[in-house]
Structures are given as C-alpha cells and as structure tokens.
Amino acid sequence: MRMIVKEDRKSVVAWAIAFVLAALWLLIALLPFLYMVMNSFKGQFEMLVSGVFSLPEALNFDNYVAVINGGFLGYLLRSIIVTSVSLAGMVLISAFASYPLSRMKFKLRGFLYGLIIACMSIPMHVTLIPVFKMTTASGLYDTLWALPGPYVAFAIPMSVFILANFMKGIPVEIEQAAEIDGCGKYRTFFEIIIPLSKAGISTLCIYNGITFWNEFAFVKTLTQSVKAQTLPMAINNFKGEHSVNIPVILAVLALSALPMIIMFCILQDKLVKGMTAGSVKG
Numbered sequence: 001m002r003m004i005v006k007e008d009r010k011s012v013v014a015w016a017i018a019f020v021l022a023a024l025w026l027l028i029a030l031l032p033f034l035y036m037v038m039n040s041f042k043g044q045f046e047m048l049v050s051g052v053f054s055l056p057e058a059l060n061f062d063n064y065v066a067v068i069n070g071g072f073l074g075y076l077l078r079s080i081i082v083t084s085v086s087l088a089g090m091v092l093i094s095a096f097a098s099y100p101l102s103r104m105k106f107k108l109r110g111f112l113y114g115l116i117i118a119c120m121s122i123p124m125h126v127t128l129i130p131v132f133k134m135t136t137a138s139g140l141y142d143t144l145w146a147l148p149g150p151y152v153a154f155a156i157p158m159s160v161f162i163l164a165n166f167m168k169g170i171p172v173e174i175e176q177a178a179e180i181d182g183c184g185k186y187r188t189f190f191e192i193i194i195p196l197s198k199a200g201i202s203t204l205c206i207y208n209g210i211t212f213w214n215e216f217a218f219v220k221t222l223t224q225s226v227k228a229q230t231l232p233m234a235i236n237n238f239k240g241e242h243s244v245n246i247p248v249i250l251a252v253l254a255l256s257a258l259p260m261i262i263m264f265c266i267l268q269d270k271l272v273k274g275m276t277a278g279s280v281k282g
Contacts, residue, residue, distance in 0.1 A: 033257075040064070040250040047246060063251040071226065072234060072255060078144055079230040080259075083212045086151040087205050093152065094159035094204065095197070099189055101160065102167040103175065113164070120157040128221050135222050146222040147230070151215065155208045166200035167193060206267055210260055231256045 039047050040063055041056040050057070100106070101113050131150050132141075140146040170193065178188045194201075216232040223229045226237065238252050239245070 036250050036257075037254050040247055040254050042247045044245045044247060063245075063248045064255070066248060067238065067251045067255060070238060072252065074226070075229065075231045075234040076255075076259075078228070079213060082144060082147045082151070082230055083209055086148040086155070086212045087209055089148060089152040090155045090159055090208055091201055091204065094156055094163050095189075095194060095201070097156070097160050098163040098167055099193055102164040103172075103193070113160075116157050116160050118157075120161070124154055125217060128217060131218070132221050141222060142224045142228050144228050146228070147215075147218055150218050150222075151208075151212050155211070159204050159208065162204060163197065163200050166197055170196050202267060206264065209263065213256075213260055 035052065038056065039052060041058075041060050042050075043060060043062075046057065097116070101109060101116075127150075135141045135146045135149075140149075174192060174196070175188055178192050183191070214232060219230050219233050220236075223233070229237070234256070235249055235252050238248055
C-alpha cells in the first residue's frame with residue numbers, strides 16, 4: 001500500500017514539474033509574439049512614448065493598410081510559389097532517394113547514405129559565393145527560380161535521413177505481399193510505400209516549409225529587384241530611408257507569420273504522428 005502511495009506521489013510531482021515547465025516554455029514563446037502583435041497596432045511614436053509593453057490606445061489598422069498597399073501581397077505570392085515548388089522538389093527527390101537506401105541492398109548503399117548524411121555538416125553560408133556564380137552563369141540570377149534549387153539541395157540531407165529511417169519502420173511483409181500480387185518496384189513505391197509514409201512526409205513539409213518561408217541569406221544574395229524577392233526581404237524593403245517605422249515592420253512580421261501559424265494549426269496532428277511514428281514497435 002505504501003509503495004502505491006509513493007508511486008502516486010511521484011507521478012503527481014512529475015506531472016506538476018512537467019506542467020510548470022510547459023507553462024514557462026509557453027510564456028517564453030508567447031511573449032515575443034504578443035509583443036509583436038500588440039505594438040503593430042500602435043503609431044510610429046506611440047510605442048516610444050507609452051512604452052513597448054503597454055496596450056495600444058486604439059486598434060489602429062493603418063500600419064496593416066500601409067503594408068498591404070505597399071506590395072505585401074506580391075511578396076506573399078512569391079513566397080507561396082517558391083515554398084511550394086521547393087517542397088515539391090524536396091519531397092520528390094528525398095522519397096526517391098530514401099526508398100532504395102532503406103529497402104534495397106546494394107554495395108554502395110552505406111557509402112551513399114553516409115555521403116548524403118555528411119552533407120548535413122556543410123554550413124549554408126559557405127556556399128553563398130559558389131551558388132551565386134552558378135546562378136549567374138545559368139541566367140537565373142534575380143529571378144524567382146533562383147531560390148528553389150539551393151533550398152532543395154540543403155533540405156535533402158536531413159529529409160533523406162528522416163524519411164529513410166521512417167521507411168525502415170514499414171513492415172517488409174507488406175512489400176513482399178505486394179510483390180506476390182504482381183506489384184513491381186515502381187508500383188510498390190507509389191501505391192504502398194508513399195501512402196504509408198504520409199506522416200513522415202508531412203513532418204518534412206512542415207519542418208522545411210518553415211525554413212523555406214523564413215530563409216533570408218539566399219534571397220538577399222540571389223535576388224536584387226522586388227519582382228523576385230520573397231517575404232524575408234519585405235522587412236528590409238519596408239523600412240524608411242532615413243528612419244524606421246517599427247510598428248510597420250512589426251505589422252509585416254505579423255502578416256508574414258500568419259500563414260505558417262495557420263498551416264501549423266491545421267497540420268499539427270500530422271507533425272506529432274510523424275515525430276512519434278516508429279518509436280513504438282509491435
């Protein structure tokens with residue numbers, strides 16, 4: 001009886017500690033977002049006069065109107081195009097690479113897998129000059145299509161690492177049964193492996209989608225005109241020549257973050273399933 005009481009107390013204490021830590025983490029994550037949204041409704045000098053943590057005197061939507069009229073929707077559309085194309089390329093290449101590395105046996109499998117994983121250690125900023133020269137030589141500089149290539153290239157190592165391990169957890173008996181029924185490798189891949197890997201692919205799309213959406217270094221290096229720039233450059237372009245209107249910048253940030261927040265709220269269950277899939281066998 002005493003052992004049961006002690007275990008119950010330990011469980012209560014553990015849950016209490018977990019709740020406190022979760023509440024603390026929520027507070028740390030939520031405060032910057034509340035600060036951003038709250039100050040985006042203030043006037044240019046109101047934030048300096050009343051303080052950064054004070055509530056706005058009124059819900060002033062002038063900053064949001066100025067941002068939308070200033071070409072924000074163009075930046076948003078270009079970001080959607082670049083992110084969608086990059087995600088499609090990343091999923092296609094990663095899936096095609098992960099399937100043979102996880103389900104087939106051949107001599108160079110370990111070497112190729114190790115080589116792909118080793119590419120995760122290459123810093124992105126080291127490649128800015130070579131990528132810039134390649135983009136210029138190919139005629140893609142200062143176009144929207146200069147961005148998906150580098151995005152996909154840097155996303156593949158981590159994506160293959162995650163997806164290959166995910167595919168390894170698929171029971172081999174399912175694939176063997178498909179082969180007995182007459183399915184070839186291509187049909188097995190598209191009709192069995194890919195549907196069973198939806199949770200892992202969804203996780204990769206969420207993880208890499210946020211990275212592509214917020215990426216700044218390649219946008220700054222490979223584009224010059226507004227017609228080819230995405231949302232990260234909108235923050236830089238909305239600042240004044242001689243002064244910075246902080247509430248307007250915060251309005252840009254709030255509108256830029258909104259699509260990712262909506263996507264995460266819709267797909268959060270798939271993200272959790274993808275992160276936990278394969279952790280329990282049986």
